[in-house]
Each structure stands twice: as structure tokens, then as C-alpha cells.
Amino acid sequence: MxxxxxxxxxxxxxxxxxxxxxxxxxxxxxxxxxxxxxxxxxxxxxxxxxxxxxxxxxxxxxxxxxxxxxxxxxxxxxxxxQLACGLKRGFSYFRHQPGQEFHPRSDHANELLVAASNSNERADTHWxxxxxxxxxxxxxxxxxxxxxxxxxxxxxxxxxxxxxxxxxxxxxxxxxxxxxxxxxxxxxxxxxxxxxxxxxASLRTNSRAVFGHFTGVERWEAELRRHGGRVAEYPFPCDDAALHHIYDGGWMWVLRFNNGVTSAGLMLDAAQHPLDLSVSPEEEWQALVARYPSVARQFADTDLTALCGPLRRTGRVQRxxxxxxxxxxxxxxxxxxxxxxxxxxxxxxxxxxxxxxxxxxxxxxxxxxLYADLLRYEQNLRREIDLLDLVVHGCYRSFRQFELFSAFSMAYFAGAIFSEDRRCHGQWNKHDAFLMADRPEYRQMVEGCYEELLRLLGQGRVSAAQAGAYRDFVRRAIEPFNIAGLCDPSRMNLYPYLDAAEPG
Ligand SMILES: Cc1cc2nc3c(=O)[nH]c(=O)nc-3n(C[C@H](O)[C@H](O)[C@H](O)COP(=O)(O)OP(=O)(O)OC[C@H]3O[C@@H](n4cnc5c(N)ncnc54)[C@H](O)[C@@H]3O)c2cc1C
Missing domain, CATH: 3.50.50.60 (FAD/NAD(P)-binding domain)
Structure with a gap:
């Protein structure tokens, strides 16, 4: 044929x-x-x-x-x-400690919620x-x-x-x-x-994944309530989100669909959790989840779906x-x-x-x-990848101290929300780079926050005062892009959706 x-x-x-x-x-x-x-x-x-x-x-x-x-x-x-999807009102992050139940704090210092919409009607989706x-x-x-x-x-x-x-x-x-x-x-x-x-291999991020589609995953909010979590203060229900459990050397995604299926996966820093082929993906999953009792309870009664089959495991994800x-x-x-x-x-x-x-x-x-335009597309793609790599690598480095993560990740969210707002207001061009990677002032801002983060982490344990100073550093750095009140300590890591301009 x-x-x-x-x-x-x-x-x-x-x-x-x-x-x-x-x-x-x-x-x-x-x-x-x-x-x-x-x-x-x-x-x-x-x-x-x-x-x-x-x-x-x-x-x-x-x-x-x-x-x-x-x-x-x-x-x-x-x-x-008839097409299954999930409700996604924003991004929620919870920092776990090995061997300990998750204890929500009254100041939300081990949580971060960033809203991406102000209603279910306008919400994003999990496909x-x-x-x-x-x-x-x-x-x-x-x-x-x-x-x-x-x-x-x-x-x-x-x-x-x-x-x-x-x-x-x-x-x-x-x-x-x-x-x-x-x-x-x-x-x-x-x-x-x-x-x-x-x-x-030249990318800074070095991670691998173990993942699957499950049934029977508990809502995380039930676990929070069990521990007296002040969920009424959240800007959106934390399960109607891209939910991230953050642990030592990685994080887990939990995305709920409306057909009873939940997508979940462990992303592991490959330096801290090197791939060991003598351990099966199931054993690796069980061992890691068991280390975090609250997460273990959320997944206590789960099965993998038939379409997914056994857990999937990758080598290094970066290519x-x-x-x-x-x-x-x-x-x-x-x-x-x-x-x-x-x-x-x-x-x-x-x-x-x-x-x-x-x-x-x-x-x-x-x-x-045609070729000249394609080369411009390629050039932007390179810039975008380098920028995203900085963002993701900085986040991995900051996982161990959540206050650093919740500050550094604002450099990303400020840019994402700012470019969304520009697009809503018609201030964009089809060939603009993703995440403003073609705007030197934004790139330099992210680089500055990243370098300062690495400098701090290089000194060993970062004190609460140093972490507070870092958050102030990030707040000043993101100011030209910060239209969502990010890095404001009075918000206690809970960021509602502020922009009134929504697409028709
Ligand atoms: C672990 C992990 C988790 C992710 N989670 C998210 C997330 O939550 N949100 C998000 O925005 N992005 C996420 N991504 C990125 C996301 O997977 C991609 O952005 C998305 O799948 C890209 O869609 P695509 O159509 O370009 O490619 P794909 O969805 O990968 O489709 C590729 C298609 O090509 C076919 N194919 C492959 N090789 C050949 C071949 N040689 N010949 C013929 N056909 C071929 C495959 O069968 C497949 O149908 C994640 C990525 C990873 C690795």
C-alpha cells in the first residue's frame, strides 16, 4: 500500500x-x-x-x-x-518526613497550594x-x-x-x-x-519514575482531616488538583479522574535513589510508600487498572x-x-x-x-528546555527544606501566571517562547533565584532566618512579574486565584 x-x-x-x-x-x-x-x-x-x-x-x-x-x-x-477527566483547580504540595505521619501545621508551613482558577466551571483538567x-x-x-x-x-x-x-x-x-x-x-x-x-545527560535534572493507574486511592483531604488539618482555609479542595507529595529525594504525583481511576507516580532523584534492577518496581513502590505512613494509608487499598497492567518504571527520564x-x-x-x-x-x-x-x-x-523559521523554533525550544531544567533542578535541590522549595518555586509560578495574564490580555505573539524563556529579564531572574538557592544549600543546613531571607530575596526578584501576590508571608503558602481576566 x-x-x-x-x-x-x-x-x-x-x-x-x-x-x-x-x-x-x-x-x-x-x-x-x-x-x-x-x-x-x-x-x-x-x-x-x-x-x-x-x-x-x-x-x-x-x-x-x-x-x-x-x-x-x-x-x-x-x-x-463520556470522556473521563479530572477536576484540576490548582497545584497542591505536601512535605512528608520519613517514618512520620503527616501533621498539618496551623501556619501551613509544610503545605503549598497555588490556585489556577476560581471555579470548577473555569478549572483545568486532567486528561x-x-x-x-x-x-x-x-x-x-x-x-x-x-x-x-x-x-x-x-x-x-x-x-x-x-x-x-x-x-x-x-x-x-x-x-x-x-x-x-x-x-x-x-x-x-x-x-x-x-x-x-x-x-x-547534560541536563541538570536527574530523575526517574515509577508509575501507574490505580483504583481505590483515598482522598488526601480525609487524611488531613484525621490530623486536624485546616482544609477550610485552602483556596480549593486539595485533591481537585495536581497533588504532589514531597519526600526525601523526590515527589509523587496524584491525579484523580472522575471514573474512579487515579494516576500516581513516584519521581525519584536518581542520585539519591539509584535504579536497582534487583528490586522490582512493585517492591520499590511499596518500600518507598511504606516510609511515609500517611501516604501509605492513602494507597492502602488500591489496585492497578487492567489497561495499565503492572507498575511502569523508567530509567533516567531526561533526554x-x-x-x-x-x-x-x-x-x-x-x-x-x-x-x-x-x-x-x-x-x-x-x-x-x-x-x-x-x-x-x-x-x-x-x-x-521555512528553514529559517524552523531554526527560530529550535532556538526557542533550547532556551525553554534550559529554563525548565533550572526550575525543576532547583526544586529538587530545595525539596529537603520545604520553605526553600515554597520560595524558589514562586520564580516559576510568577512567570507562568504572568504569561497567562499577558495572553488573556492579547499581549502575546504566536512565536513567543514558552514561559517567557525568550525574555532575558525573566531568565536572569530565575537564574538569580537558582544560584542564590544553590549558594545557600552549599552552606549546609539553612536556618529559619536564612530561609526567610531567601523568601524575601525571591519576592524582590519576582516583583516585575508577580501579579498574584506570591511570596507574601501573610498568605501562609495558600494562594487564591486573583486575576479577574479570564478568557471568554
Ligand atoms: C513520568 C512523566 C509524567 C508526566 N506527567 C505530565 C503531566 O502531569 N502533565 C503534563 O503536562 N505533562 C506530563 N508529562 C509530559 C507528557 O507526557 C507529554 O507532554 C505528552 O505526553 C506529549 O504528548 P505527545 O502527543 O507529544 O506524545 P506522546 O503522548 O508520548 O505520544 C507519542 C505517540 O507516538 C507513538 N510512537 C512512539 N514511537 C513511535 C514509532 N517509532 N513509530 C510510530 N509511533 C511511535 C506512541 O505509540 C504514542 O502514541 C509527563 C512525562 C513523564 C515522562
Whole structure:
């Protein structure tokens, strides 16, 4: 079988399929290819305000009205109640001590809650990827986009056009296209075929993951109430969030869906928790969770879902290809690099990649200026990865003293909220970098907070006075971007959603 198209897209995660739907609107004939089929287990579930804003504007710009309700919890629930999702009102973090129950403090010093919306209607969502990705693929099929699932591409030839050859259901298949978008994520389709260098080891962050989909996970709030937690003071219910349990040398994500399934995963600092293949993922999970009795109780009565199967375990998560574009190919962000799940930046970054790449391809495919624009995309991607790496690495370093973490992470939240606000007010350009990574004043601010953090940590145990001084340092540094009252000690680590400007 031979299929001709303009753009071959390898990977039918949401990034690849959304790109195909947009390119179809631009009359650039896409062909979607995946070695797997749907529904399938996938992680990368938590959306953010910026992800929703991008999603909504892509739907409007490219006339995809059926997809637009997925940009927020309220519209999603009304329009597509059959697609499982989770309610995400913000980010919640709880610092645990080994061997001890979690004891909420009256000053909330071992907790941090940052709201991302002020109502369930406007809230972000956790995407239950088996449903979400399948829905998008079905949309692509109904738009008559060729979708080749269960297709293994074994040969890649680049000439005047690309020729991808392989097999599908025992049949030989060839796809010809002018351009390739690599949306294969960790699969690293083009990186491998073009023999690019993976320089992930040069990233500062060094983490690995053990994760799965569970049923029977208790609400964390029940545990807090048991210990007299003042949950009424929270800006949103702490389980309706990307919930983070922070422990020595890592953190755990807990994302609840409305179908009884909860996504949970341990992210482990690989230096403090080196991978030991003689210990199974289940044993490793049990041993770590058992060290934190309150978390152990939350997971006491859980099972893994059939679709997920046994717990998944990765080696080092960080990867980064030496190139992200060529004259006739480009990678979506998550195909170009992998960093860490902290603060849920991945999906928003992927959507910003789709937005920029599709805009570059619109009208420029086959023209000379295409490559120059792709190189600008690559340059921004590099800056974004370096910036995110600083943020995530600084957070890992600060986990051991929560007051440092709750201060340093404000350098990230200030930028995220500021760029969201600019976008809401129309002060943005499609080719702006994600998280203002192209704005030197923001980058330098994050670098300054990071360096000061490392300097402090380098001195050994940081006193309460030093931690307070560091928080003041961060508060001064983030001032030009701080529109949400972050780093204000009177808020006691509980930040409500302040911005009145919300998208229509
Ligand atoms: C541990 C972990 C947790 C994460 N949690 C979050 C989170 O909470 N929030 C968030 O925003 N982001 C998160 N991310 C990032 C998130 O996973 C990505 O942003 C997101 O999945 C990117 O979507 P995608 O469509 O680009 O790729 P993917 O979802 O990875 O899809 C890739 C597709 O390509 C296919 N494929 C792979 N190789 C080949 C091949 N050779 N040939 C054909 N097909 C191929 C696969 O079958 C798959 O369907 C997390 C990442 C990790 C590692």
C-alpha cells in the first residue's frame, strides 16, 4: 500500500493528532502513523491555564469547534461527559518526613497550594489519555485523515521527498511526504533514524519514575482531616488538583479522574535513589510508600487498572536530541526532550509547540523561508528546555527544606501566571517562547533565584532566618512579574486565584 501526503506525522498522542487536524484545515494533507493503537495507557495528563488558553485559541483559529469544550472542566463535562477527566483547580504540595505521619501545621508551613482558577466551571483538567487521545484520533478519522495505527516504520529515506517504509498488519506500506513532524515522544522516531545525539545527560535534572493507574486511592483531604488539618482555609479542595507529595529525594504525583481511576507516580532523584534492577518496581513502590505512613494509608487499598497492567518504571527520564529541526522535518517538544513531570509543564509545552509549528508550516511548506523559521523554533525550544531544567533542578535541590522549595518555586509560578495574564490580555505573539524563556529579564531572574538557592544549600543546613531571607530575596526578584501576590508571608503558602481576566 502506498499513501501520499504533504506532512507525515509520527505519533498519535494528542500532540500529533491535533497537529494533523490543524494541517488538514490548512489544506496540507497530513498522514498519521503510530506503532500502537487506541485506547492505550498513557501519562502526561495534567493541563494548566496556559494549556487551556492555547487549546482554545487553536480551536478557534483553525475552526475546530468540536474540540473547544475540552479547554475547561465545565464545558468538557457538559459536552463530553463520556470522556473521563479530572477536576484540576490548582497545584497542591505536601512535605512528608520519613517514618512520620503527616501533621498539618496551623501556619501551613509544610503545605503549598497555588490556585489556577476560581471555579470548577473555569478549572483545568486532567486528561484521561486513553479516552482523550482516542477521541482525537476518531475526529481525525472522521475528517478523512489517513490514520495508520499498528504501523512499524523500518526505513526512512530522505530525498526530494521523504519515503517511509514499513509494515502494517503484515502488509508492506510506503508513505511519501514532503515534511515529517516527529510526535513520537519518548519513541524518538527521527532522533533514532537520523542518528542524532541524545545529550539528555547534560541536563541538570536527574530523575526517574515509577508509575501507574490505580483504583481505590483515598482522598488526601480525609487524611488531613484525621490530623486536624485546616482544609477550610485552602483556596480549593486539595485533591481537585495536581497533588504532589514531597519526600526525601523526590515527589509523587496524584491525579484523580472522575471514573474512579487515579494516576500516581513516584519521581525519584536518581542520585539519591539509584535504579536497582534487583528490586522490582512493585517492591520499590511499596518500600518507598511504606516510609511515609500517611501516604501509605492513602494507597492502602488500591489496585492497578487492567489497561495499565503492572507498575511502569523508567530509567533516567531526561533526554534531549542534538537537533529539533531540519529543512524538512521538526520535532514537537516532547519528542525533542523529556525532563520531569514537576509542575505539569509538559502538555502546555507540547501545545505551544503545535501552535508554533503549524503556524510555520502554514503557507511556508516548500518555500525558502521555512528553514529559517524552523531554526527560530529550535532556538526557542533550547532556551525553554534550559529554563525548565533550572526550575525543576532547583526544586529538587530545595525539596529537603520545604520553605526553600515554597520560595524558589514562586520564580516559576510568577512567570507562568504572568504569561497567562499577558495572553488573556492579547499581549502575546504566536512565536513567543514558552514561559517567557525568550525574555532575558525573566531568565536572569530565575537564574538569580537558582544560584542564590544553590549558594545557600552549599552552606549546609539553612536556618529559619536564612530561609526567610531567601523568601524575601525571591519576592524582590519576582516583583516585575508577580501579579498574584506570591511570596507574601501573610498568605501562609495558600494562594487564591486573583486575576479577574479570564478568557471568554
Ligand atoms: C513520568 C512523566 C509524567 C508526566 N506527567 C505530565 C503531566 O502531569 N502533565 C503534563 O503536562 N505533562 C506530563 N508529562 C509530559 C507528557 O507526557 C507529554 O507532554 C505528552 O505526553 C506529549 O504528548 P505527545 O502527543 O507529544 O506524545 P506522546 O503522548 O508520548 O505520544 C507519542 C505517540 O507516538 C507513538 N510512537 C512512539 N514511537 C513511535 C514509532 N517509532 N513509530 C510510530 N509511533 C511511535 C506512541 O505509540 C504514542 O502514541 C509527563 C512525562 C513523564 C515522562
Amino acid at each position: 502506498q499513501i501520499d501526503g504533504d506532512v507525515a506525522i509520527v505519533g498519535t498522542g494528542f500532540g500529533g493528532t491535533l497537529s494533523a487536524l490543524i494541517l488538514q484545515r490548512l489544506d496540507l494533507r497530513p498522514v498519521l502513523i503510530d506503532r500502537a493503537t487506541h485506547p492505550r495507557f498513557a501519562i502526561g495528563e495534567s493541563s494548566t491555564p496556559i494549556a487551556d488558553l492555547v487549546w482554545r485559541s487553536l480551536c478557534r483559529d483553525y475552526d475546530l469547534p468540536r474540540l473547544e469544550p475540552l479547554a475547561g472542566y465545565g464545558t468538557w463535562m457538559r459536552q463530553y461527559p 484521561y489519555r486513553p479516552d482523550f487521545d482516542q477521541f482525537l484520533v476518531n475526529e481525525a478519522i472522521s475528517e478523512r485523515i489517513p490514520v495508520l495505527d499498528l504501523t512499524e516504520i523500518t526505513e526512512v529515506e530522505d530525498g526530494d521527498e521523504w519515503r517511509l517504509s514499513g509494515h502494517r498488519a503484515g502488509e508492506r506500506i510506503q508513505i511519501r511526504a514532503r515534511f515529517i513532524i516527529d510526535a513520537s515522544g519518548e519513541g524518538g522516531f527521527l532522533g533514532r533514524h537520523l542518528r542524532l545525539r541524545n545529550d539528555g 534531549r536530541w542534538s537537533r529539533f529541526v531540519g529543512p524538512n522535518w521538526a520535532m514537537l517538544p516532547y519528542s525533542g526532550y523529556g525532563l520531569d513531570a514537576l509542575h505539569s509543564t509538559g502538555n502546555a509545552h507540547t501545545l505551544r509547540g503545535v501552535e508554533r509549528l503549524c503556524d510555520i508550516l502554514a503557507g511556508r511548506l516548500g518555500r525558502e523561508e
